[in-house]
Amino acid sequence: MSEQSLGEFEELVLLLVAASNHEAYGVQILENLEEKLGKKVNISAVHVVLKRMETKGFVESKFGGITNERGGRRKKYYNVTSQGKTVLDRQFELRTSIYKQIPKISFGQ
Amino acid sequence: MKMAPPKRALKFLRWFCRKDYLEEIEGDLLELFEKQYEDSPVKAKRKFTWSVIKYFRTDFIKSFKNVNNSNSIAMFKNHVKIAWRSLKRQPFFTSLNIFGLAIGMAGSLLVGLYIHDELSFDKMFADSERIYRINIDNRTAGEESHHAAVSGALASVIREDYPHQELVTRFKNEKSALIRKVGTVQNVKENNVVGVDQTFFEMFGLDLLIGDKSTALNEANTLILTRTAAEKHFGINEAVGQSMLLNNKDVFIVTGVIEDLPKNSFLRNHGVFMSISSFEDADNIAWNNWNYPTFVKLLPTAKKADLDAYASTVTERYLIPWAMSCMPGLTVESAREMNKTTGNYLNFVTINLTDIHLYSADRDGEFSRNGAIQNVYILSFVGFFLILLASINFMNLSTAYSLKRAKEVGIRKTLGSNRLGLIKQFLTEAGLMSFISLLCAIVVASLALPYFNALSGKSIVIPYTSFNFWLIMLITALILGLFSGSYPAFLMSKFSPIRGLKGNSDGNGNGKVRNFLVIFQFAISVFLIVSTLVVFE
Numbered sequence: 122m123s124e125q126s127l128g129e130f131e132e133l134v135l136l137l138v139a140a141s142n143h144e145a146y147g148v149q150i151l152e153n154l155e156e157k158l159g160k161k162v163n164i165s166a167v168h169v170v171l172k173r174m175e176t177k178g179f180v181e182s183k184f185g186g187i188t189n190e191r192g193g194r195r196k197k198y199y200n201v202t203s204q205g206k207t208v209l210d211r212q213f214e215l216r217t218s219i220y221k222q223i224p225k226i227s228f229g230q
Numbered sequence: 231m232k233m234a235p236p237k238r239a240l241k242f243l244r245w246f247c248r249k250d251y252l253e254e255i256e257g258d259l260l261e262l263f264e265k266q267y268e269d270s271p272v273k274a275k276r277k278f279t280w281s282v283i284k285y286f287r288t289d290f291i292k293s294f295k296n297v298n299n300s301n302s303i304a305m306f307k308n309h310v311k312i313a314w315r316s317l318k319r320q321p322f323f324t325s326l327n328i329f330g331l332a333i334g335m336a337g338s339l340l341v342g343l344y345i346h347d348e349l350s351f352d353k354m355f356a357d358s359e360r361i362y363r364i365n366i367d368n369r370t371a372g373e374e375s376h377h378a379a380v381s382g383a384l385a386s387v388i389r390e391d392y393p394h395q396e397l398v399t400r401f402k403n404e405k406s407a408l409i410r411k412v413g414t415v416q417n418v419k420e421n422n423v424v425g426v427d428q429t430f431f432e433m434f435g436l437d438l439l440i441g442d443k444s445t446a447l448n449e450a451n452t453l454i455l456t457r458t459a460a461e462k463h464f465g466i467n468e469a470v471g472q473s474m475l476l477n478n479k480d481v482f483i484v485t486g487v488i489e490d491l492p493k494n495s496f497l498r499n500h501g502v503f504m505s506i507s508s509f510e511d512a513d514n515i516a517w518n519n520w521n522y523p524t525f526v527k528l529l530p531t532a533k534k535a536d537l538d539a540y541a542s543t544v545t546e547r548y549l550i551p552w553a554m555s556c557m558p559g560l561t562v563e564s565a566r567e568m569n570k571t572t573g574n575y576l577n578f579v580t581i582n583l584t585d586i587h588l589y590s591a592d593r594d595g596e597f598s599r600n601g602a603i604q605n606v607y608i609l610s611f612v613g614f615f616l617i618l619l620a621s622i623n624f625m626n627l628s629t630a631y632s633l634k635r636a637k638e639v640g641i642r643k644t645l646g647s648n649r650l651g652l653i654k655q656f657l658t659e660a661g662l663m664s665f666i667s668l669l670c671a672i673v674v675a676s677l678a679l680p681y682f683n684a685l686s687g688k689s690i691v692i693p694y695t696s697f698n699f700w701l702i703m704l705i706t707a708l709i710l711g712l713f714s715g716s717y718p719a720f721l722m723s724k725f726s727p728i729r730g731l732k733g734n735s736d737g738n739g740n741g742k743v744r745n746f747l748v749i750f751q752f753a754i755s756v757f758l759i760v761s762t763l764v765v766f767e
Contacts, residue, residue: 147258164258165284172251172289184253191264194257 127179127208131170133157135209138171138180139201146185146196147171171199179205233267235260239279246291255285305651309658316638316659320631327627328667331714334620335671335706340682341613343675343690348601351494351587356435360396360528361583362537364388365593366520368576379403379595380578382522383515385427387548392540394532399429401523402509403595409502411463412473412481418462422500423476424597425509433527440470441486447505454486459501482508493689496586496597517549523595525583534580541578549576608761617706619754621714622747628660628718629744635722640730652723660715661708668707717743 127135137153138145151167174180185196201209240256247255259281266274317324352358364384366377385398402425408417430436431443438446439457446454453474460469464484472484482504491497506512511519528537546562554560569575581590588603590596642652676692683689693699 147254148261151258151262163284164262164281165287165290168251168255168258168285169287169289191257191261194253194260196257197254 127212128170130166131174132209132212134167134170135174135179135201135205138199139206139209143198143200145199150199174205175199178202179208233264233271235263235278236275239282243282243285246286248290248292251290255290305654306658309655310662312655313659313662316635317663320634323627323631324663327624328663328670330623330627331620331664331667331710332670332674334617334623335667335710336674336678338613338617338620339671339675339692339703340678341609341616343692344682344686344688345606345609345613347494347688347690348588348606351601352496352584354492354495355583357527358583360530360532361433362526362528362534362580363583363586364524364526364541365579365581365590366576367579369574370576371574372572376593377520377595378590378593378597379520379523381517381520381549382512383517383548383552384544384578385522385524387544388524388526388540392526392537394529394536394540395526396529397429397433397527399427399433399525400506401426401430401525401597402506402512402521403523403597404504407502408477409463410475412475417478420459420502422597423502423504424497424500425504425506425512427506430503433525436488438486438488440466443486446486447503448507449483449485449505450507451480451482451505452485452508453482453502453504454488455484455503456488456490456501458490460484460487462501476504480508494587496583499598515552517552520595523597526580534582537580541580544578545576608764612758612761615754615758617710619751619758621710622751622754624660624663624714625717626744626747626751628715629721632718632722636725636730638730639722639725640727643725643727644731649723653719656719656722657712657715660719661711664707664711664714668703672703 133154134150137150137157141149141153147164147167150171151162151164154162154167171180171182175182179202180199181202182197182199185198187193187195243256243259244252259278262281263274263278266277355361363378364380366380368375368377379401382400382402385400388395389398404423404425406419406421407423409420409423410417426447428447430447431438437443438454441454446452455463455469457466460466463469463474464472466487469484469487474482474484476482488503491500511521526537528534546565550560550562550565553565586596587600588606591600591602639652642655672692679690679692
């Protein structure tokens with residue numbers, strides 16, 4: 122279970138990776154996150170969850186080509202694995218199924 | 231204008247960060263930096279440094295194990311293997327060296343245990359650090375005397391007007407007594423019979439095995455026995471309620487049995503404890519007969535200095551007023567005057583219970599024979615030099631055999647081993663020998679312990695179950711191995727490969743040091759013999 126579990130922040134990052142379709146790398150994810158969340162996030166936090174999810178097998182990564190940007194350092198692109206996708210699906214199902222159980226009456230009129 | 235991220239932060243990142251993550255992290259940091267630089271260079275730099283610091287966590291730090299140490303662990307294993315082989319190849323040298331070291335270690339171990347025992351005296355009693363005995367230092371008619379016992383009246387005085395006392399208890403030493411069970415004829419001589427107050431149990435935190443400690447010593451002519459004494463006369467379970475005849479005249483009832491007192495306590499020799507009310511002079515208010523060793527337990531808040539200050543007033547407040555009743559014309563002032571001219575004095579002084587064994591050697595009325603702190607110091611030196619001697623012996627033997635290793639060193643150096651590697655190899659060898667010696671030393675010490683106990687009159691046991699004991703042993707063996715191995719290791723690793731391989735090695739280089747070591751060895755031996763004689767004087 123612990124292998125398969127996903128924290129809130131992890132889930133967000135994983136969703137962004139999945140949504141970006143092979144174009145996700147550190148800074149891009151960070152900027153997307155900041156835009157969606159509307160608050161500042163440190164790049165190290167992004168890297169931490171990326172590395173953890175890579176060990177768990179939810180994402181895979183490969184280096185891009187050498188460019189003149191970034192002082193010649195290659196970008197590392199992340200992509201969601203099928204395992205990662207399964208986890209996302211399960212999370213989504215779980216949430217929607219529970220969400221559906223919310224009785225309308227709870228909200229009064 | 232050139233955009234450059236803070237150099238130190240980058241250097242730091244490169245120093246700690248895992249190599250496989252570094253490029254990605256650096257790249258992302260730089261990209262962010264460049265973007266922010268356009269807004270504000272200062273902020274960008276600050277942000278860069280801050281981010282680097284945030285990366286300093288276990289996820290990103292280089293693993294110590296995988297990168298650096300796998301090799302050194304493998305080397306260490308190899309060193310141990312090689313060391314073991316070379317020790318096996320020279321059985322005579324190895325056994326001689328291990329034997330020498332083991333004997334030295336065993337000797338030091340015994341000395342260490344002895345010192346530990348000496349220092350542990352009376353510490354087993356609960357609150358021993360706030361129990362004090364009142365002593366008397368006296369000089370009358372030019373003759374000095376030191377007493378462990380005071381007047382029987384002092385206890386009640388302290389109880390009444392010393393606010394910092396929690397408990398006071400008195401003993402009365404009887405030395406020896408003839409004892410027999412009522413109804414038998416054969417007397418048994420008990421050597422250490424002592425009278426005790428009812429507060430005895432509470433003062434020293436003792437419990438009765440059989441009997442009720444709140445009433446056991448309340449009545450006159452009652453006594454309690456230790457387990458050993460009870461077994462000698464009756465058997466433990468039968469003892470309570472029996473009558474005993476003391477010195478062929480007084481009948482005492484046994485009211486309790488206590489556990490034997492520890493061998494490292496001041497009461498170790500005592501077996502029979504009579505209630506103090508059995509003594510006719512127990513309530514005597516005279517201040518001139520000093521037969522009652524008196525112990526005071528201070529309140530946790532009180533200090534020794536308080537008690538000292540109080541004790542120094544006792545003479546003038548109680549002893550002299552009492553003396554005035556027998557000596558008309560005596561006043562406190564005239565007594566002071568008299569002491570000044572004659573140089574006589576009578577002082578009440580205090581000693582902590584745990585100090586009695588080592589710092590109270592020669593007082594009249596001591597319970598048992600005490601030790602002396604000087605002997606502890608001398609023995610510490612003996613123990614230290616004993617092990618130093620063994621260590622130097624080890625060095626001499628190793629260097630004497632070093633020529634045999636010259637060829638090995640030559641080949642190792644030819645194959646590219648550096649000096650540090652060789653030093654590590656030889657140190658490992660010394661360490662291994664040191665650990666084997668340690669095991670031998672413990673065996674030797676445990677075999678010698680009964681004789682050692684007989685000689686020293688102690689009942690020391692090796693604390694096999696104590697974690698600290700093993701920790702100290704292992705650390706000692708490690709230090710000893712490194713120390714003893716250091717000189718041979720540095721010497722042997724110095725051999726030049728050509729000479730070693732040719733086989734004509736130079737015998738001159740280490741001659742002086744070895745001569746010095748031999749002389750040093752003899753000097754220590756002489757010193758040890760002399761100091762041993764001094765201790766046994």
